[in-house]
Amino acid sequence: MTETFRDAWQQALYGPGGFYRRERPSAHFRTSVHASALFGQAIARLAGQLGLDAVVDIAAGSGELGKVLRAEGLTVVDIELDDQLPERLTGLVIANEWLDNVPCEVVEWDEDGVPRYLAADLTPGDVVDGNDLDWLREWWPGDPGDRAEVGRARDEAWQDVMRRLADGAVAIAIDYGHLKSTRPPYGTLTGFRSGRECSPDPDGSCDITAHVALDSLGGTIVSQRDALRALGVSGSRPSLELAQTEPLRYLSELSSAGEAAELLDPSGLGGFGWVWTATDAATVRRASRALSA
Numbered sequence: 001m002t003e004t005f006r007d008a009w010q011q012a013l014y015g016p017g018g019f020y021r022r023e024r025p026s027a028h029f030r031t032s033v034h035a036s037a038l039f040g041q042a043i044a045r046l047a048g049q050l051g052l053d054a055v056v057d058i059a060a061g062s063g064e065l066g067k068v069l070r071a072e073g074l075t076v077v078d079i080e081l082d083d084q085l086p087e088r089l090t091g092l093v094i095a096n097e098w099l100d101n102v103p104c105e106v107v108e109w110d111e112d113g114v115p116r117y118l119a120a121d122l123t124p125g126d127v128v129d130g131n132d133l134d135w136l137r138e139w140w141p142g143d144p145g146d147r148a149e150v151g152r153a154r155d156e157a158w159q160d161v162m163r164r165l166a167d168g169a170v171a172i173a174i175d176y177g178h179l180k181s182t183r184p185p186y187g188t189l190t191g192f193r194s195g196r197e198c199s200p201d202p203d204g205s206c207d208i209t210a211h212v213a214l215d216s217l218g219g220t221i222v223s224q225r226d227a228l229r230a231l232g233v234s235g236s237r238p239s240l241e242l243a244q245t246e247p248l249r250y251l252s253e254l255s256s257a258g259e260a261a262e263l264l265d266p267s268g269l270g271g272f273g274w275v276w277t278a279t280d281a282a283t284v285r286r287a288s289r290a291l292s293a
């Protein structure tokens with residue numbers, strides 16, 4: 001098979017001199033951990049409710065989440081490129097905006113309705129077959145002219161995490177994504193450079209990302225908005241009265257409310273999906289209680 005876009009994407013982000021070998025994520029885009037410490041504090045509360053005192057942060061970037069969690073008294077293991085995942089994962093396992101950066105095949109249906117892999121220059125090449133074709137049939141059927149990202153590589157990456165989960169542990173993948181009922185007909189492949197969306201050129205000059213097919217990962221899905229609200233994050237503004245009586249507290253609560261609103265915004269970070277898994281029934285019950293509004 002000729003080189004596909006996925007091969008080029010892999011090299012561009014993670015090959016020698018690749019984008020993530022050089023760059024700090026916060027210089028190019030804003031994730032929940034950059035937006036506010038309220039995000040990490042909510043994760044710390046979740047760990048507390050689950051009776052867990054350790055967090056594994058997969059795809060930790062520059063470790064901003066770990067900083068907040070350590071300040072909340074938790075033990076944190078950051079996992080980044082080239083780190084091995086522990087054979088057994090215990091505690092609370094978080095992967096914030098990891099899977100959207102796991103390179104996957106990009107395909108387009110030709111005029112006869114046959115899906116074809118796209119090459120590095122996004123032109124159609126070989127016919128899709130095997131497990132990729134099975135995945136498309138089950139999760140992302142398309143019509144002539146449609147484009148899709150085959151989520152199999154993300155499913156496999158996440159299954160590798162789930163396979164390692166110990167009893168009592170909870171794993172949560174947090175990402176922007178879609179469900180079978182709402183797949184975007186032309187996919188979501190795009191690039192980011194210095195805070196701006198750009199063409200996803202696989203030359204190492206930019207981040208390359210595509211939304212995650214959240215439902216194919218296997219897990220329970222809750223929106224970030226609902227999860228964070230269940231964990232006590234509120235975008236309510238302080239009363240104006242407080243401005244008179246305690247102006248400094250008013251300003252601090254106002255700023256917190258602004259940050260919370262960004263994390264909860266249903267058309268932004270609040271629209272992200274939290275896909276969670278636990279292996280034993282007692283932990284499933286506990287996580288379900290903690291993450292339901």
Ligand SMILES: C[S@@+](CC[C@H](N)C(=O)[O-])C[C@H]1O[C@@H](n2cnc3c(N)ncnc32)[C@H](O)[C@@H]1O
Nearest residue numbers: 020025031033059060061079080081096097101
């Ligand atoms: C979008 S950034 C997210 C960083 C951080 N979690 C945040 O929320 O700001 C994606 C990160 O995933 C890391 N990454 C990609 N593949 C990985 C892998 N197999 N193991 C560990 N980290 C990985 C990249 O190096 C990059 O730092």
